[in-house]
Amino acid sequence: MSEPKRAAPRVALFVTCLVDAMRPRVGFAALALLEAAGCRVEIPRGQTCCGQPALHAGDRDGGAALAKRTIALFEPYDAVVIPSGSCAKTVCVEYPEMFPAGSEWRARAEALAAKTFELLTYLADVRRWRPEGVALRGKATYHDSCAGLRELGVKRQPRALLAGVAGLEVVEMEGAETCCGFGGTFAVEYAAISNAIVTEKTASIDATGAELLLGGDLGCLMNMAGRLHREGSRVRAFHVAEVLAGMGEGPAIGEEE
Amino acid sequence: MTAAFTARTEQAIGDRTLKLAIDRTTGTARAKRAAAVADWPGFEQARELGRDIKDHVIAHLGHYLAEFERNAIASGAKVHWARTAEEACDITIRLCRSAGARSVTRAKSMLGEEIGLPHALAAAGIERVETDLAEHVVQLAGDRPSHIVWPALHKTREQVREMFAREHADPGPLDSVEAMVGSARRQLRMKFMAADVGISGANFLVADSGAVCTVTNEGNAELTTTPPRVHIVTAGIEKLVPSMAHATVLLRLLVRSATGAELTQYTTFHCGPKRPGDADGPDEFHIVLVDNGRTRMLREGLAEMLRCLRCGACLNHCVVYRQIGGHAYGGTYPGPMGAVLTPLLDGLPATQDLPRACTLNGQCAEVCPVKIPLPKLLRGWRDRSWREGLPPRTEVFGIGVWRFVAARPALYRLATRLALRSMRLFARGGWIRSMPFARGWTAHRDFPGPARRSFMEQIRGRGR
Numbered sequence A: 001m002s003e004p005k006r007a008a009p010r011v012a013l014f015v016t017c018l019v020d021a022m023r024p025r026v027g028f029a030a031l032a033l034l035e036a037a038g039c040r041v042e043i044p045r046g047q048t049c050c051g052q053p054a055l056h057a058g059d060r061d062g063g064a065a066l067a068k069r070t071i072a073l074f075e076p077y078d079a080v081v082i083p084s085g086s087c088a089k090t091v092c093v094e095y096p097e098m099f100p101a102g103s104e105w106r107a108r109a110e111a112l113a114a115k116t117f118e119l120l121t122y123l124a125d126v127r128r129w130r131p132e133g134v135a136l137r138g139k140a141t142y143h144d145s146c147a148g149l150r151e152l153g154v155k156r157q158p159r160a161l162l163a164g165v166a167g168l169e170v171v172e173m174e175g176a177e178t179c180c181g182f183g184g185t186f187a188v189e190y191a192a193i194s195n196a197i198v199t200e201k202t203a204s205i206d207a208t209g210a211e212l213l214l215g216g217d218l219g220c221l222m223n224m225a226g227r228l229h230r231e232g233s234r235v236r237a238f239h240v241a242e243v244l245a246g247m248g249e250g251p252a253i254g255e256e257e
Numbered sequence B: 001m002t003a004a005f006t007a008r009t010e011q012a013i014g015d016r017t018l019k020l021a022i023d024r025t026t027g028t029a030r031a032k033r034a035a036a037v038a039d040w041p042g043f044e045q046a047r048e049l050g051r052d053i054k055d056h057v058i059a060h061l062g063h064y065l066a067e068f069e070r071n072a073i074a075s076g077a078k079v080h081w082a083r084t085a086e087e088a089c090d091i092t093i094r095l096c097r098s099a100g101a102r103s104v105t106r107a108k109s110m111l112g113e114e115i116g117l118p119h120a121l122a123a124a125g126i127e128r129v130e131t132d133l134a135e136h137v138v139q140l141a142g143d144r145p146s147h148i149v150w151p152a153l154h155k156t157r158e159q160v161r162e163m164f165a166r167e168h169a170d171p172g173p174l175d176s177v178e179a180m181v182g183s184a185r186r187q188l189r190m191k192f193m194a195a196d197v198g199i200s201g202a203n204f205l206v207a208d209s210g211a212v213c214t215v216t217n218e219g220n221a222e223l224t225t226t227p228p229r230v231h232i233v234t235a236g237i238e239k240l241v242p243s244m245a246h247a248t249v250l251l252r253l254l255v256r257s258a259t260g261a262e263l264t265q266y267t268t269f270h271c272g273p274k275r276p277g278d279a280d281g282p283d284e285f286h287i288v289l290v291d292n293g294r295t296r297m298l299r300e301g302l303a304e305m306l307r308c309l310r311c312g313a314c315l316n317h318c319v320v321y322r323q324i325g326g327h328a329y330g331g332t333y334p335g336p337m338g339a340v341l342t343p344l345l346d347g348l349p350a351t352q353d354l355p356r357a358c359t360l361n362g363q364c365a366e367v368c369p370v371k372i373p374l375p376k377l378l379r380g381w382r383d384r385s386w387r388e389g390l391p392p393r394t395e396v397f398g399i400g401v402w403r404f405v406a407a408r409p410a411l412y413r414l415a416t417r418l419a420l421r422s423m424r425l426f427a428r429g430g431w432i433r434s435m436p437f438a439r440g441w442t443a444h445r446d447f448p449g450p451a452r453r454s455f456m457e458q459i460r461g462r463g464r
């Protein structure tokens, strides 16, 4: 018999392509948090991307091919944790819809979806972990990224976790649930529209007087941080995981290591 | 993205007056809707009920159409069937001609816009008098509607004042909204009374009575449909509901989602022509039932879109609509619902930008009173675009290469390493201000310089 799973689940960390390339700190933060929450964490070597760019472009075959390899790679674990609402939504919501009901791949996709979690939800709701001895002085505002918020119900978890960080004040911005205009390739292809949207977002971020912008999706954070920096704002952006892992003193998104 | 769409969006984004107009109206609409929904504990159940009513009718469309026709005829109405926009216009023009109409009044109807009725009337030499205040503004400006509930949303009241002062016979002081309405009333009243034919749309077609329901806040539908000798209704076949009870469920959803009010000022059920003893009403009552792609939607995986009540909530909440307004979409219907409908009505090749120019944030579906999964339907169009080879060749090529690489981890690591290295060449002080292949991004935003080494590379060094 295997040892009782409740003690220490074997968790696969899927860092996402964006964290892998652009901000490995988020991956290290996620790793540290999962370990602190009592998980045996593994990082499957074959991981690349969940396939969302293909799916969003309309390339169903390309999306399905990447979905299959991702499913096969991650299905042996007790749980799969992803530091992104958007990528977690792809696995949890879109993978099952890609395969016909009753097919083998549908069953495998559903089984994987059932044990795949967005990082902050997993920490707060499944592991019932709370930050202890984590401190960061400052005033922050949190942006609700769309896929996590609307498809996975990520809303109260990040706020509850951040409330446990000593010295950190979280203030709500006007329209925290309004899209920041990222949308993957949308931000490049329809740049003028994307920019108009993010410019409204940065105005409401600035209006809070916060020094820190926090979020749970690197794509959105890069979009907002990039606009803030272009505008000369002093607001610095971090993934929530970095703050929770005590890495909020380090370089913010866009700052040199 | 196509050059025509780029040009339209850039023009819209550069127009600060347009933005002001959009923000005023959609901002008020969002706030009022939010208050109405917060005051309605049963809203979620009502949405589900609304969705189920529509789905039921759509699944039994033939049955309810036959029932509606039977009852409408019994009430004295004449029912006409139009497969296409052209047929619908032809029937309507023919009815106007046989009534000897030189001038018709029209109450705002998006279906009328969809089938091109204003144009068809002009081509037939029939004077058209718009009775909805906003449609009057649109007509004076020689424009098209930019919103399905507030057609003149793109005009500020300052612009409207200027136009009324110029165009109205007796504008008066125009120093308040009331004064502006008064001016329009003086301009239009006589024409209302003199019209031979009144044309309206329908918000609901009630199958078990043959009644046609219209909702307005200005009472202009009643002025359009009562004084003239002939009343013509043009309505999409998806407007059917089984009974009055079903209509009221949907009415509550429609009005609260559109304006936040509990009910419109005027909600009228028109039932047949004037009967002996009636004080007023038309002598002839015609109903033109229009398909124009609706049965095709059933076949092409867009059945859920037939639930649409045309409430406009998805437009008011759409981050893209709020930046570019209605005209940039280029079709009759703008916003998320328009991005689903326009490719069907105008063909995908010319309109493929609409489903793509979307962040898939899902707020439209979240507010839709009949739970239409708009992002899913938009993605259906993207899938079809891809199958038909419509996206830019660079994108198809790029995705193809990326797909190949992403399925091969060793190659993927190598590609990541090379990409990071070359991206770092553009970074200054952590940020990239300009970079090839990402000009769209760096035209407006800085791009965070990437890590020196990817996560997977670093983790390998740590022996995990």
Ligand code: SF4
Pocket: B257, B307, B308, B309, B310, B311, B312, B313, B314, B315, B337, B364, B367, B368, B369, B370, B371, B372
């Ligand atoms: S799609 Fe939904 S929200 Fe949009 S207009 Fe139709 S009913 Fe209203």
